[in-house]
Amino acid sequence: MTDTDQPVPNRENSDKKLTPRQQQIFKNRQVMIVKKASKLFIKKGYSQTSMRDIANATGINLGNLYHYISGKEDILCIAFNNYHNLIMEFVIKNDILNIKEPKAKLKAVLRQSLEITYDFRNDLLMMYRETRVLPRKFLKIILKKEGEFVKLFEDIIAKGVESQAFKVSDPFFAANMLVFQISLYALRSWNLKQFTREEFLDMTEETILRAIIPDTL
Amino acid sequence: MTDTDQPVPNRENSDKKLTPRQQQIFKNRQVMIVKKASKLFIKKGYSQTSMRDIANATGINLGNLYHYISGKEDILCIAFNNYHNLIMEFVIKNDILNIKEPKAKLKAVLRQSLEITYDFRNDLLMMYRETRVLPRKFLKIILKKEGEFVKLFEDIIAKGVESQAFKVSDPFFAANMLVFQISLYALRSWNLKQFTREEFLDMTEETILRAIIPDTL
DNA sequence: ACTCAAAACAAACGTTTGTTTTATTATTAA
């Protein structure tokens, strides 16, 4: 569904003569930086996180940070990319997509998406909040990936409508609403802490399905 | 339902001897500042909007801004307050709340909330994005108001469940999901521009109601 | 005409920002 991983646009692929070992170290450091920085972005927000904060958190010297990333925006771009690859892979990797029966298929994909989104709620919240900071070129890539995620559900729903297993007035709208509902906890956890993870997932799944599958009482 | 308008905490009520006319001018200026600043916050984000930007947009001298507001955060607080008062008043002012029949009541309140939220989508988006910047003390006030908005729907749903007009597993959860669904367009308009306002409102209303009212096919 | 406080203004304050540079030390490859 997705073509080969597109490189983050900002990065200058400075692949000068590096031994494999060096490349490995370089990559590991970069991953570490992005991971720690993401945590800070989640906790304090992108603008409120300084490069000096990131240097402290990673233990890497401020000036030396710029050997691994080309700038602050770069870190955010990579973080967005990582998360989106993650969620798409998780959902797609299992053969759920080959399930024939519409209801079972929808339920399976939905449940998996719900669980992942719940566990990565902080990352998702950051993405909703900080999208504005992304460079234009990179924003397009992210929105395209998001569109593919919606399309995944749209297709499932459309097929189900054909076979009269589902009933919705517009599969594209239904898919958008569904994807949005999936992110309920990420965006409103402050008002939903009273539920356990399983309680919450069950109720959310039920509510979402009732809008698509008839006779779901 | 809400007590008398709470003053924004940051503001020092410098009600020294001012003629009514002067007070009027002062208030008008303040409203104007908040309005223009909100537009900037919506367009560029709070952190990315400088006091100099606001000075330019309002035509008020940078230093002089501080005669009307006590700081940048103050503007954001007032903006949050204004929006929340607005949406709560709009929803409550009409006597919809006195409708007896659960379905009709839910539909009426829901429709009105949907329309307002659609029209103020930009403000709502800003609130979701910039909540983090709010001072703790003020955040509590806002969350309380939000809670009241959810409670409004929770009560309606709970009553409907009693009379078996509605069927949901948990009225509190249902109300939260409903309020969240209302903000669909605000948070995902970039993927929903193909629909007209009325198309969108109709579909959203239908989808929301199907999760609450049985036999809504 | 005089008074005085509010309003307006430009300039500057002190910080913090992202980023670059420098000089020194440690690590690694040939």
Place this chain on the structure above:
DNA sequence: TTAATAATAAAACAAACGTTTGTTTTGAGT
């Protein structure tokens, strides 16, 4: 070993930030 490379710490950089200052202009009340 030796020469290149990477890592460190510290300082420097220009730009931008929110806020305050000192001074001037304005306008209504006496």
